[in-house]
Amino acid sequence: MTERLLIRALSGGKNTKIITLNDKKIKMMPSTLGKLLGLKTLDLRNNLIPKVCPEISTLTQLTTLNLGNNILEEVPEEMKYLTSLKKLHLFGNRICRFASGAFDGLQNLILLNLNNNQLTCLPQEVSRLKSLTYMSINHNQLTNIPRELCFLKNLSELQLNYNQLTCIPEEIKFLMKLQKLFLARNSILVLPKGLCDLKKLRILDIAGNLIQIFPSGFQDMKLREFYCEGNPLFLMRPVIAAQQENIWSLQEIASRFIMNQLAENNNFLMHAIDWYPEARNIISRGKNCAICGKFFITVWLECVQFVPPPKNWKISRNLQLIPLRILICSYRCFTHRDPNLFGIAQV
Structure with a gap:
């Protein structure tokens, strides 16, 4: 055939x-x-x-x-x-x-x-x-x-x-x-x-x-x-953080200062940073604090915020709240956080 x-x-x-x-x-x-x-x-x-x-x-x-x-x-x-x-x-x-x-x-x-x-x-x-x-x-x-x-x-x-x-x-x-x-x-x-x-x-x-x-x-x-069924999603179980304010390294202090000045369009630093590739590499890893909005390198605490899924999403039956990853830069910000933010891990 x-x-x-x-x-x-x-x-x-x-x-x-x-x-x-x-x-x-x-x-x-x-x-x-x-x-x-x-x-x-x-x-x-x-x-x-x-x-x-x-x-x-x-x-x-x-x-x-x-x-x-x-x-x-x-x-x-x-x-x-x-x-x-x-x-x-x-x-x-x-x-x-x-x-x-x-x-x-x-x-x-x-x-x-x-x-x-x-x-x-x-x-x-x-x-x-x-x-x-x-x-x-x-x-x-x-x-x-x-x-x-x-x-x-x-x-x-x-x-x-x-x-x-x-x-x-x-x-x-x-x-x-x-x-x-x-x-x-x-x-x-x-x-x-x-x-x-x-x-x-x-x-x-x-x-x-x-x-x-x-x-x-x-x-x-x-x-x-x-x-998302079958995933071990975080549940709303509060964790209390007892650690006091951290003592930052000089690199962390300098990085925070530079990143936050750059965010405010500091012309002097914007030009100066071009001459220091190592510094550019460090601050490229910067993150925003969910509480104060300022930049940082070292995460003080990773938190979770629970929000309802949008109503127009077709979702898994068991999904009632979406756990979102939120990063906080310091103990001070943690103490001023929204009551719906829960600490989940010390970093």
């Missing part, structure tokens, strides 16, 4: 646009496919193909390639020659690596599906997929997200459910077109502050992680759906 289909396709020559060979128990990609130079769609799902044939590199008009549910072990180098490719399905294989240069020519790719594979990491070259709008890598073994992924400026949906992620890079704030982010069933401990900069994000799923608290400003996001 496979042979007859290929013979019929070959007889069509350049006029053949679609080849579908699903569920044919194919053990080797037919090299004759390389003769179908006008092919647009190639569907080889549900076979036993361990690798692609070199001749696939001639299919420069191909826009959709589906190799889902085969036995591939890598994303092959031949992919870089498919310069017209828009949709690439590689789900349900045994992929654990990427060949060098595999992404080099995929400038038009808009969809990448790598679900149900054995990936532990993504290459930095993922940043070359400039047109990508949809990426799904559910059910793999990813332990981190490369910061390069966060520079895919057209990405609108990112699915990373059921991996082994422990953190999300701060650079995620650069995914300004992201509308849907799925991070369920990982081991994420903390969400980055940069997440709150995603103005177009509408769906966020972080169910089944290890998150206790959300970054300040999280409640102002324009979400429509938010799911």
Whole structure:
């Protein structure tokens, strides 16, 4: 049957646009496919193909390639020659690596599906997929997200459910077109502050992680759906701090003075700081006190503030209050805090 289909396709020559060979128990990609130079769609799902044939590199008009549910072990180098490719399905294989240069020519790719594979990491070259709008890598073994992924400026949906992620890079704030982010069933401990900069994000799923608290400003996001069940969120249990005012180091005192003077547009310091890169590096780590609003380096106390979720969010049933991370610079500010702020850890 496979042979007859290929013979019929070959007889069509350049006029053949679609080849579908699903569920044919194919053990080797037919090299004759390389003769179908006008092919647009190639569907080889549900076979036993361990690798692609070199001749696939001639299919420069191909826009959709589906190799889902085969036995591939890598994303092959031949992919870089498919310069017209828009949709690439590689789900349900045994992929654990990427060949060098595999992404080099995929400038038009808009969809990448790598679900149900054995990936532990993504290459930095993922940043070359400039047109990508949809990426799904559910059910793999990813332990981190490369910061390069966060520079895919057209990405609108990112699915990373059921991996082994422990953190999300701060650079995620650069995914300004992201509308849907799925991070369920990982081991994420903390969400980055940069997440709150995603103005177009509408769906966020972080169910089944290890998150206790959300970054300040999280409640102002324009979400429509938010799911967080299965996380050990902080509960409203007050902690009393008995520690008196700290004695700051000279570096802390100087840093606080410089940062707060810069905030007031002190022209002398604004020009002088350019000559001291080490000082610039230190103050770049500055934070705002939630009570007095002044800058500091060393956190005196991390607090939690409980706020109700916005009424227009579709949320997990068990979410009644959102615990927000609030940082305080001193014992004095802690004693003047709002009664809804609770200390949670001495830093």
